[in-house]
Amino acid sequence: MKNISILGSTGSIGTQALDVIRANPNLYRVNALTAQNNADLLIKQALEFKPSMVVITCEDHYQKVKNALPFIEVLCGEDALIAVVELPQTDFVLTAIMGAVGLKPTIAAIIAKKDIGLANKETLVVAGEMVMQLAKKNGVKIIPVDSEHSAIFQCLVGEEQNPIEKIYLTASGGPFRGKNVDFLATVTKKEALKHPNWVMGAKITIDSASLMNKGLEAIEAKWLFDLATNQIEVVVHPQSIIHSIVQFTDGSMKAQMGVPDMKLPIHYALAYPKRVKSDFERFNFLKYPAFTFSEADTKSFRNLELAFIAMEKGGNLPCILNAANEIVVEAFLQDKIGFLQMSDVIEECMGTMQFIAQPTLNNYLETDAHTRIFANQLVTKQN
Amino acid sequence: MKNISILGSTGSIGTQALDVIRANPNLYRVNALTAQNNADLLIKQALEFKPSMVVITCEDHYQKVKNALPFIEVLCGEDALIAVVELPQTDFVLTAIMGAVGLKPTIAAIIAKKDIGLANKETLVVAGEMVMQLAKKNGVKIIPVDSEHSAIFQCLVGEEQNPIEKIYLTASGGPFRGKNVDFLATVTKKEALKHPNWVMGAKITIDSASLMNKGLEAIEAKWLFDLATNQIEVVVHPQSIIHSIVQFTDGSMKAQMGVPDMKLPIHYALAYPKRVKSDFERFNFLKYPAFTFSEADTKSFRNLELAFIAMEKGGNLPCILNAANEIVVEAFLQDKIGFLQMSDVIEECMGTMQFIAQPTLNNYLETDAHTRIFANQLVTKQN
Numbered sequence: 001m002k003n004i005s006i007l008g009s010t011g012s013i014g015t016q017a018l019d020v021i022r023a024n025p026n027l028y029r030v031n032a033l034t035a036q037n038n039a040d041l042l043i044k045q046a047l048e049f050k051p052s053m054v055v056i057t058c059e060d061h062y063q064k065v066k067n068a069l070p071f072i073e074v075l076c077g078e079d080a081l082i083a084v085v086e087l088p089q090t091d092f093v094l095t096a097i098m099g100a101v102g103l104k105p106t107i108a109a110i111i112a113k114k115d116i117g118l119a120n121k122e123t124l125v126v127a128g129e130m131v132m133q134l135a136k137k138n139g140v141k142i143i144p145v146d147s148e149h150s151a152i153f154q155c156l157v158g159e160e161q162n163p164i165e166k167i168y169l170t171a172s173g174g175p176f177r178g179k180n181v182d183f184l185a186t187v188t189k190k191e192a193l194k195h196p197n198w199v200m201g202a203k204i205t206i207d208s209a210s211l212m213n214k215g216l217e218a219i220e221a222k223w224l225f226d227l228a229t230n231q232i233e234v235v236v237h238p239q240s241i242i243h244s245i246v247q248f249t250d251g252s253m254k255a256q257m258g259v260p261d262m263k264l265p266i267h268y269a270l271a272y273p274k275r276v277k278s279d280f281e282r283f284n285f286l287k288y289p290a291f292t293f294s295e296a297d298t299k300s301f302r303n304l305e306l307a308f309i310a311m312e313k314g315g316n317l318p319c320i321l322n323a324a325n326e327i328v329v330e331a332f333l334q335d336k337i338g339f340l341q342m343s344d345v346i347e348e349c350m351g352t353m354q355f356i357a358q359p360t361l362n363n364y365l366e367t368d369a370h371t372r373i374f375a376n377q378l379v380t381k382q383n
Numbered sequence: 384m385k386n387i388s389i390l391g392s393t394g395s396i397g398t399q400a401l402d403v404i405r406a407n408p409n410l411y412r413v414n415a416l417t418a419q420n421n422a423d424l425l426i427k428q429a430l431e432f433k434p435s436m437v438v439i440t441c442e443d444h445y446q447k448v449k450n451a452l453p454f455i456e457v458l459c460g461e462d463a464l465i466a467v468v469e470l471p472q473t474d475f476v477l478t479a480i481m482g483a484v485g486l487k488p489t490i491a492a493i494i495a496k497k498d499i500g501l502a503n504k505e506t507l508v509v510a511g512e513m514v515m516q517l518a519k520k521n522g523v524k525i526i527p528v529d530s531e532h533s534a535i536f537q538c539l540v541g542e543e544q545n546p547i548e549k550i551y552l553t554a555s556g557g558p559f560r561g562k563n564v565d566f567l568a569t570v571t572k573k574e575a576l577k578h579p580n581w582v583m584g585a586k587i588t589i590d591s592a593s594l595m596n597k598g599l600e601a602i603e604a605k606w607l608f609d610l611a612t613n614q615i616e617v618v619v620h621p622q623s624i625i626h627s628i629v630q631f632t633d634g635s636m637k638a639q640m641g642v643p644d645m646k647l648p649i650h651y652a653l654a655y656p657k658r659v660k661s662d663f664e665r666f667n668f669l670k671y672p673a674f675t676f677s678e679a680d681t682k683s684f685r686n687l688e689l690a691f692i693a694m695e696k697g698g699n700l701p702c703i704l705n706a707a708n709e710i711v712v713e714a715f716l717q718d719k720i721g722f723l724q725m726s727d728v729i730e731e732c733m734g735t736m737q738f739i740a741q742p743t744l745n746n747y748l749e750t751d752a753h754t755r756i757f758a759n760q761l762v763t764k765q766n
Contacts, residue, residue, distance in 0.1 A: 157542060162658040235668050252651060253639065258635055259634070273544070285677075288676070291673065295668075
């Protein structure tokens with residue numbers, strides 16, 4: 001029986017993780033659940049899964065949640081996420097909250113020697129070197145939940161002694177694949193939120209449309225798999241069946257494939273190193289008679305290039321990129337700026353914020369906070 | 384340093400294995416080489432690689448080889464293959480001879496506790512159950528060299544505890560993919576020998592054109608990976624980039640991919656469990672913008688269906704199928720019968736020869752010999 005705490009249980013990954021847990025009651029027990037705002041769903045989940053602890057980070061909802069769950073310990077505030085990950089009976093922490101806010105609880109979970117199911121890519125984008133070193137020092141496994149990283153992780157099982165030559169991260173290309181800058185200048189929030197293959201939250205769906213998601217994934221992959229920038233290549237594969245590929249130094253490539261369904265990498269991360277039987281839809285070649293591939297268009301989709309620049313320069317630049325991106329995506333979702341202006345703001349932040357080559361955790365947190373302020377100023381100006 | 388004996392060093396797999404060994408002189412030493420007829424090439428190879436023993440199975444060439452290699456032990460005849468595999472200093476036997484003649488030396492190698500690089504698929508087609516049990520009993524690793532089986536083997540590394548749900552063997556479809564029976568009735572040897580993707584020997588190239596090769600591979604896979612007939616599916620993939628696929632019980636699939644080049648699985652088998660850096664051509668997505676997939680046409684390509692029937696019924700039926708096939712391919716290559724008549728003869732042999740549910744090794748050897756006689760009679764009749 002694995003005792004699991006889920007940070008962000010009401011989001012897309014969180015709810016699907018609970019689906020997996022519900023289907024495997026003999027394997028998993030929910031130890032804690034946390035949510036930011038969605039008190040109603042959190043209460044419903046807690047009544048079903050009976051965790052020992054529940055956290056609602058937004059304090060406005062605290063009394064409501066507390067009153068609804070009299071037999072469960074209920075906390076509120078961001079610091080309460082630290083209390084959740086440190087619960088002694090937790091074996092595994094699924095970090096399914098969105099954004100740089102995931103960094104501190106993930107670090108706390110690693111220090112508490114909990115294995116991590118990493119669905120918060122910002123943790124590694126912002127502070128990958130520090131987090132991976134900490135995990136190594138504490139003997140903690142970090143099992144990726146992003147479908148691309150899960151694919152590479154699955155391909156590397158049993159290949160621990162064999163160096164990676166390169167990886168291919170596959171990208172669907174999003175709803176605007178093949179479109180040029182003129183088209184992108186006019187796209188709406190509604191169009192950007194229509195992802196062709198994956199059902200995900202709003203932030204990651206916009207990141208997929210702008211290819212920033214693939215850039216963040218590249219940085220995440222760099223740290224997860226200890227790669228140099230030139231060992232990471234993005235290939236556009238609109239069908240999203242091949243989830244990513246590893247090429248070894250003998251020239252052989254291994255790929256992980258399947259129907260695009262986030263439940264599969266979640267299920268894998270929970271069960272690892274075992275695989276547990278599932279009733280998920282199986283892939284059928286007759287439904288997908290062709291897989292196609294093309295280069296990513298970094299001229300039209302500048303976010304991808306910006307992310308690779310941030311990855312190559314390192315230091316706090318990925319942190320700047322990520323913080324600026326969180327602000328511009330929110331601004332785009334609020335119709336404050338256009339699709340292409342997102343890249344403008346990110347680029348200006350990257351060129352303006354102070355570069356720190358060897359940041360401490362405090363440097364990261366300050367960089368994150370300062371970049372958000374500056375990016376918000378730029379958004380207001382552009383508006 | 385791995386000491387390697389190659390059975391069939393002058394064939395397609397044998398010469399490519401020597402290319403790999405030549406490129407890695409610090410890893411591999413050639414301990415013995417054998418050939419059937421090609422005395423000149425065998426002599427040339429022996430002068431370069433200086434093995435301890437050389438065998439020419441066709442006795443007509445014995446004196447020539449012996450005279451050319453005064454400082455090497457030279458033997459002749461099929462029984463000499465047994466002496467080769469039993470050489471105490473051999474670590475690894477690459478069985479690269481074609482046909483059921485590979486069975487006896489492979490069994491002898493297993494009893495002598497040598498790890499096997501299996502490029503002779505007939506060994507498992509004819510007597511898979513017996514051979515795999517013997518390997519298990521003797522603690523011998525059987526590492527497949529066929530690209531499809533190497534692909535599956537590579538995908539299973541580190542997944543030993545995780546059951547296979549099914550495998551997909553990919554098939555190029557050969558030179559006659561998409562053709563109907565009327566077309567197949569008229570094809571010539573020359574057309575059948577033009578394989579679109581792989582450079583291989585004549586026998587296996589004809590088997591690829593008739594899809595018998597995929598049927599034999601399915602039977603080989605059944606025994607190598609302990610599968611039921613309904614766990615093995617053939618999918619036509621004309622580009623031959625995905626070399627085969629494993630689907631696990633969680634629904635996740637792993638595939639091995641690369642340029643179609645037999646040197647890669649040979650290199651893998653020699654180096655296993657390590658991967659050794661190679662300078663082979665790397666795969667490039669820009670050269671292959673689409674992978675396509677379709678069902679195999681077992682109505683036009685009856686050999687594939689016959690092989691699945693033999694696999695399902697088991698006993699000595701795969702041995703009958705294989706022996707009949709060896710005869711008809713030879714007859715087709717000698718312009719004695721047409722392309723479709725190959726299936727007619729195989730089917731008649733399968734319906735006529737005595738079925739033995741639990742054959743002994745002698746039963747297999749007798750079945751093989753008797754089927755060849757009967758198949759030859761049928762060829763003569765059809766001629």
